[in-house]
Amino acid sequence: MGFLSVLQISLLLFAVICLNYISSHNYTRVDYSRAADYSLSSWSVNYIKSEEISKRERPVKLTMVFRRSSPIYERVRVLVEEYERQSGGKIELEVIDPIRAVDRAQQFAAAYNLKLIRDMILIDGRPTDDTPLTTESQTGTPALNPHITLALVEEMITYAVDEKDQRRPDKFRGEDLLTSRLVESIEGKPKTLLFLADKSRVDADGEDSPWNNLSKVLLYQNIQLKPVNLAGLKEIPVDVNGVALIAPTYDFTDEEIATLEAYWSAPKAALLILLESGECPPKLKKFLRSKGLTPRKDRVITKEEMRVTTTVRGNFTSGISFLKGLEGQSAVFEGASSSIEVRENADDLMVRKLSPMPLIQVMDGYWGESDFGNQSGEISAGETYDSVRDNPLPLYIAAAVTRGAANDDRFAAETSRMVLISNTDFLQSNRQRAENMDFLAASSNWLVMRESLIGMLPRTIGTWKLPLLQAQVSFINRLNLIFAPLAFLLIGGLVYSSRRS
Numbered sequence: 118m119g120f121l122s123v124l125q126i127s128l129l130l131f132a133v134i135c136l137n138y139i140s141s142h143n144y145t146r147v148d149y150s151r152a153a154d155y156s157l158s159s160w161s162v163n164y165i166k167s168e169e170i171s172k173r174e175r176p177v178k179l180t181m182v183f184r185r186s187s188p189i190y191e192r193v194r195v196l197v198e199e200y201e202r203q204s205g206g207k208i209e210l211e212v213i214d215p216i217r218a219v220d221r222a223q224q225f226a227a228a229y230n231l232k233l234i235r236d237m238i239l240i241d242g243r244p245t246d247d248t249p250l251t252t253e254s255q256t257g258t259p260a261l262n263p264h265i266t267l268a269l270v271e272e273m274i275t276y277a278v279d280e281k282d283q284r285r286p287d288k289f290r291g292e293d294l295l296t297s298r299l300v301e302s303i304e305g306k307p308k309t310l311l312f313l314a315d316k317s318r319v320d321a322d323g324e325d326s327p328w329n330n331l332s333k334v335l336l337y338q339n340i341q342l343k344p345v346n347l348a349g350l351k352e353i354p355v356d357v358n359g360v361a362l363i364a365p366t367y368d369f370t371d372e373e374i375a376t377l378e379a380y381w382s383a384p385k386a387a388l389l390i391l392l393e394s395g396e397c398p399p400k401l402k403k404f405l406r407s408k409g410l411t412p413r414k415d416r417v418i419t420k421e422e423m424r425v426t427t428t429v430r431g432n433f434t435s436g437i438s439f440l441k442g443l444e445g446q447s448a449v450f451e452g453a454s455s456s457i458e459v460r461e462n463a464d465d466l467m468v469r470k471l472s473p474m475p476l477i478q479v480m481d482g483y484w485g486e487s488d489f490g491n492q493s494g495e496i497s498a499g500e501t502y503d504s505v506r507d508n509p510l511p512l513y514i515a516a517a518v519t520r521g522a523a524n525d526d527r528f529a530a531e532t533s534r535m536v537l538i539s540n541t542d543f544l545q546s547n548r549q550r551a552e553n554m555d556f557l558a559a560s561s562n563w564l565v566m567r568e569s570l571i572g573m574l575p576r577t578i579g580t581w582k583l584p585l586l587q588a589q590v591s592f593i594n595r596l597n598l599i600f601a602p603l604a605f606l607l608i609g610g611l612v613y614s615s616r617r618s
Contacts, residue, residue: 146202154192155192155195155196155199156199157196157199157200157203157292158292159442160296160558160570160571161200161203161292161295161296162203163569163570163571164296164299164300164569164570165200165203165204165207165208166203166204166205167569168569169303169569170204170207170208170303171204171205171207173207173244174244174245175243175244175245175246176204176206176207176208176209177204177207177208177209177240177241177242177299177302177303178208178209178211178240178241179197179200179201179208179209179210179211179238179239179240179241180210180211180213180225180238180239180241181193181194181197181210181211181212181213181238182213182215182222182225182234182235182236182237182238182239183212183213183214183236183237183238183270184214184215184216184236185214185216185217186216187236187270189270189273189274189289189291192289192291193238193270193273193291194212196291196292196295197210197212197238197295198210200295200299213225215234222234225239228250229250229261229265230250230251230261235269235270236269236270237267237268237269237270238267238268238295238298239265239266239267239268240265240266240267240268240295240298240299240302241264241265241302242264242265242266242299242302242303243262243264243265244264248262248264249262250262250265263305263306264302264303264305265302266298266299266301266302267298268294268295268298272290272294273289273290273291273294274286274287274288274289274290275287275288275290293337294337296337297336297337297338297339300338300339300570301339304339307336307339307340307341308338308339308340308341308358308359308565308567309340309341309343309356309357309358309359310335310340310341310342310343310357310358310359310360310361310387310389310561310565311343311345311353311354311357311359311360311361312342312343312344312345312361312363313345313346313347313360313361313362313365314344314345314346315346315347315348315367316347316362316365316366316367316369316373317361317362317363317364317365317366318363318364318365318366318367319331319363319364319541319544327363327541327544327545328363330544330545330546330549331363331544331557334554334557334558334561335561337558338558338561338562338567338570340358340561340562340565342361343357347369347373347376348370348373350373350376351376352376352379352380353376353377353379353380353386355383358387358564358565359386359387359388359389359564359565360377360380360386360387360388360389361389361390362388362389362390362391362401363391363541364391364392364393364396364541365390365392365396365397365398365401366393366396366398367398368398368399368400368401369398369400369401369404370400371400374400374401374403374404377404378404381408381520381533381535382520382533383533384521384531384532384533385530385531385532385533385566386520386533386534387533387534387535387564387565387566388534388535388536388564389535389536389560389561389564390405390535390536390537390538391538391540391541391544392412392455392537392538392539392540392541393453393541394416394452394453394454394455394539394540395414395415395416395453395455395489397412397414405537408466408471408473408518408520408535409459409460409461409463409466409471409472409473409518410457410458410459410460410473410516410518410535410537411457411458411460412455412457412537412539413455413456413457413458413485413487413508414455414487415455415456415485415486415487415489415507415508416453416454416455416485416486416489417429417454417455417456417479417483417484417485417486417512417514418483418484418486418489419482419483419484420501427451427452427453427454428449428450428451428452429449429450429454429479429483429514429540430447430448430449430479430480430483431447431448431450431477431478431479431480431514432445432446432447432448432477432478432480433445433446433448433476433477433552433556434474434475434476434477434478437474437476437517438563438568439559439560439562439563439568439571440476440556440559441571442555442571443552443555443556443559446552447480447552448477448550448552448553448556449550449552449553450477450514450540450542450543450553451542451543451548451550452540452541452542452543452545452548453540453542454514454539454540455485455514455539455540456479456485456508456512456513456514456539457475457513457514457515457516457537457539458513459473459474459475459513459516460473461473461474461475469520470520470521470522471518471519471520472518472519472520473516473517473518474516474517474518474519475511475513475515475516476513476515476516476517476536476556476560477513477514477515477556478511478512478513479510479511479512479513479514481510483510483512484502484507484508484509484510484512485507485508485509485512486502486507487503487506487507487508488506514538514539514540515536515537515538515539515540515556516536516537517534517535517536517537517560518534518535518537519532519533519534519535520532520533520534521533530566534563534564534566535564536560536563536564538560558570559571
């Protein structure tokens, strides 16, 4: 009996050790938070698993220098650990507490020539260890290598002013910042889109202006908007990655259209065009029509309970490579939208290797009203569909064009690409929707031929206030300070009394 008992206990301990060893190497991580706050979005995961990282010889090194007393320490630590876990060994993480590990923090600061240690994450994406840590800037002063980027704690949190004019934390944008800095460290410099400032009319005043919102979305994709005047520009520089035209109002000259045509005819051209509803300069409209896309001078509307609404509901089309994760899902564009005629599979376009394709198709019940409103611009509630004058379904409010052999892997990298959206109101802060920002980000990455970053963007984590009356706060304080200790004291007295008896 004694021998069998010892044998059974020994086998049980051996089984427990084996199970622990197996589970430590083979496990599944599950995020049980309500909004998956501790999981990476497909946008980040796709890039981490892309060839830019998976085929690197030197792992990317993430160094998290954070005080444990920081209120967001735990959230940031879990986030960077997910980057390391998803990379399969291609991202190496080191966590340094500058308060507890003073010597290591000083070594880290000396290695990267940092004068001030603060809560931050350093991303070292140098291709080899022999690549110097610092370079000389244009002013001759030493600067970090372009493949080394910093994500500061101040950039991870956005702030808002409440009704009492007090500045408080609003949203946590850690994943947005880390992935954009990761892309920047590996590429060495941001992609550049030329913004045709003299032909565009977009509001740039205020923190939440459409211009700032567009810039932020592109900046998180490591894409920089560079304003330039098309007038007098003989050709689009070859070192830019694309051209952005937002809400064009003023018409183009023949020379400017010739510049756009020459750019479009070159390999790897990229055009991002956002039109205001019903507004498209004549020569630009002719340019787009020759590529298979014709912006119509109408307004996409529907009638709900005898009320005209311009909020457009549609679906992302299927079969488009860069809409993976969005295809079939619904899209809502508030404000004003116009329809776009898309000449798919037209023989004359196929001869010129032009392939237009719709991106967002409007749902049933809508039509393109050609005579929307009256001369004062007010909405007329009596508008109804006219089969002669108005545009029927199918209607599209976003479309794309490729020029070249896009389906041939040998020449796909040389194709020219264009995305046209007939709505600019979705850039406004009060009209922004997650699916629209995902669509804009995916389109921008597709234009600059960076398919590895296409995916669903991370969702911001907000803060919520629990409204409590002063009487309720007082009751909670009394409960914690008086009644709860008295309850434990009473339970302890009862237990003591029962044992004495």
